[in-house]
Amino acid sequence: MRSSTTVLFWIFLLCSGRLSLAVATAPRLSRSVVHEKRDHIPPEWSHSRKHHPTAVLPLRFALAQSNIHAMDEFVNDVAHPESPYYGKHWTAAQVAAKFSPSHDTVQTVRDWLSESGFAPERIHVKKTKSWIELNATVEEAERLLNAEYYVYKHASGKEHVACKSYHLPAHVAPHVDLVMPTVHFDTIVHRGLDSPPVNRYERVTRGLGMPGAGFRSSKMTPTVPILKNQLEHCDEQITPECLRALYGIDYTPIATEINTIGIFEATPQAFIASDIDEFAKYYAPDIHGKRPMLVSIDGGLVQTLHQGPNFTAESNLDITYAMALLTGKQNISLYQVGDIPEGASFNNFLDALDMSYCDFEGGDDPTVDGIYPDERPGGYKGKDCGTVKPANVISVSYDMNEADVSAAYAARQCAEYAKLALMGTTMLFASGDGGVASINGTCLDADGSLSVHGKRFSPSLPSICPYVTSVGATQVNPGSTVHQPESSANFSGGGFSDFIPMPEYQKNAVHSYLKNHPPAYPQHTFNRTGRAYPDVGANGVNLSLFIQGVHRLVAGTSASTPIVAAIITLINDARLAAGKSPVGFINTAIYSPQFADAFNDITDGHNPGCGTGGFNATEGWDPVSGLGTPKFGTLLKKFLELP
Structure with missing residues (x-):
């Protein structure tokens, strides 16, 4: 059992921003960095209230693809008129193999979640290895991501959970493209031909074929x-x-x-x-x-x-x-x-x-x-x-x-x-x-x-x-x-x-x-x-x-x-x-x-x-x-x- 001094030390690190979360087991020491933030909320949305700490969030971690940094080089090989490989296009299988998230990426994110106190059976790696799923309470998510979750309300009455920013450990950040739900406003405000969008913003951002x-x-x-x-x-x-x-x-x-x-x-x-x-x-x-x-x-x-x-x-x-x-x-x-x-x-x-x-x-x-x-x-x-x-x-x-x-x-x-x-x-x-x-x-x-x-x-x-x-x-x-x-x-x-x-x-x-x-x-x-x-x-x-x-x-x-x-x-x-x-x-x-x-x-x-x-x-x-x-x-x- 930890002493009260040890617990207070971890809480101090969390509150001072020197650590991105407080956990039951000591995680790998790595400074916390802002991964994404939103400076404004979309039109027709307004801040409602702080989200309840025991509510469950379906966290999804989008894993970084391999070799994305070399994309220009790959495309130039098949598209530049002076390239000896001009026109030698890749197959779909070759593309999938080249850009699939690496074993190191999958393992780094999974290890971080485990070290943060989440049992292995709660961490699910998708078959395509493109993302990892984890159901966590708001309280757990806020500790994990050094974030604060709020409920936002749309003019239509729909509600959405989001945070203004979130953090990842520096050694994890390169392996994750984004985390959802976080700064992205992903509530479905249904619209259709018989129920037109409630505002101009929804019309231009959803349903490309809708009139207007x-x-x-x-x-x-x-x-x-x-x-x-x-x-x-x-x-x-x-x-x-x-x-x-x-x-x-x-x-x-x-x-x-x-x-x-x-x-x-x-x-x-x-x-x-x-x-x-x-x-x-x-x-x-x-x-x-x-x-x-x-x-x-x-x-x-x-x-x-x-x-x-x-x-x-x-x-x-x-x-x-x-x-x-x-x-x-x-x-x-x-x-x-x-x-x-x-x-x-x-x-x-x-x-x-x-x-x-x-x-x-x-x-x-x-x-x-x-x-x-x-x-x-x-x-x-x-x-x-x-x-x-x-x-x-x-x-x-x-x-x-x-x-x-x-x-x-x-x-x-x-x-x-x-x-x-x-x-x-x-x-x-x-x-x-x-x-x-x-x-x-x-x-x-x-x-x-x-x-x-x-x-x-x-x-x-x-x-x-x-x-x-x-x-x-x-x-x-x-x-x-x-x-x-x-x-x-x-x-x-x-x-x-x-x-x-x-x-x-x-x-x-x-x-x-x-x-x-x-x-x-x-x-x-x-x-x-x-x-x-x-x-x-x-x-x-x-x-x-x-x-x-x-x-x-x-x-x-x-x-x-x-x-x-x-x-x-x-x-x-x-x-x-x-x-x-x-x-x-x-x-x-x-x-x-x-x-x-x-x-x-x-x-x-x-x-x-x-x-x-x-x-x-x-x-x-x-x-x-x-x-x-x-x-x-x-x-x-x-x-x-x-x-």
Whole structure:
């Protein structure tokens, strides 16, 4: 039995911050370090009370992956045009083996928990070794993590348990990515089509397909006439013929049996088959009667219950333009993600592509991601993990605010895109339609929260990930032809990440922009050392589209992304026909000197927001149009020259 002096000594260490917990058995001596903290709570949440000490918390420790520090090296090996391993992509098994948490990581965390007084039978290591589970009382958790747990209340009445910060021993911290529940607000505030979200924050952070979270009716015109002599009117209406002329697309696919492209759509967004056929009648006869191949993920379906432009324009746009540019020869996979009650997120999609991702670093975050199985009426009763083989090219015309997630959440997702890059998948994301502001036009306050009074630019996720290609929007100027330079669209999202550092491959281009065309804003307005985006641009203004039989014009980076995806798919077709691999991750190549003349430089326009004019399009790379719009013939030639 310990003396009272010994007990008081341990309590002193705990209270003075020299030790992260007081335990029944002496733990390994290691200073306590802050692992994560939250400076503000999300909108509509408020502090309620201190949590009861005997309540039980399902603690989950997300174990650090092996070899993450070498990710850039691995990706460069398969993506850099001068690498002898260019195009030699990894298999899924090779990726899993390389990044699985090490035995040392598992053992270090398990030993720490044991030394902290938890019996072995209470410590559960998941089969994938990606995380460790431990049920602990609030009192035990607070001692273990040197934290204080509170109950927070949402405006809807829902309650959530969280802490403002937590600590780990210094020798344990490198082996743990995050602990849940802690600073993450992971209470499910259910929303669906019949029970709309209670506030704007919930709408933009959960359910990517919900009206208002992505495609907005403000980017659509009413009914417009169909103009004849399309090439003469590309400044008024963009059609596939205009796009082929703008970017020099002159290629008929021949390797369609082995080439693949996937279009991501989040339920309840759904295409209308008759609209594709109506479009085909005027602009692309060879796709009449063609449909994308449905790949259902977490109950994803092409729903017909909820119609109207807010539910059909996005999917119609993405699918129709990809099909039209690829011709009727190339099949397209439709990755329809999420059931109607719960919806979906990017992480739900990544779960389906990679079984290990479902559990990695604690799994999905209910504040942002759809949580499956969904037990509500009409909900999908399963959870799709590793059920889908990723296509060579995946186009995603959705985005969210970087500020709506934690840095750990963003890093977790970005690492998964890196794995897809290693496996040869080109991930393309819309850069967003808010200019330098957020999805709903808000900007960042000094504490990192979004508000209508914010002055700091708000970056877009997943565009801030280094291993995806971000696509901005351009337009044909009024009175101009397809043979004259485009300008950037004034809504085109662009900027710099606050979470992710600038990748090596873009440093020369971005530093040149910051040196030669420095934005006249205070240093705190944006992070000059963060990952910069977009990477490329394509037309995204006045695209002809049929929506429920009505001919309209639409705009958005939503349009630009499938256009670039189609171009990369055609390049893959040529490489596959030549017995080569798909191009996979393209950023390392397109930013290199070898590809310096492969894009049409956009030097006119800007992307306003946050009470400013935003960034300007200018010579070279810029945070409005990226490197510029593609020159298909040049890109095709250069990629065919690679191994």
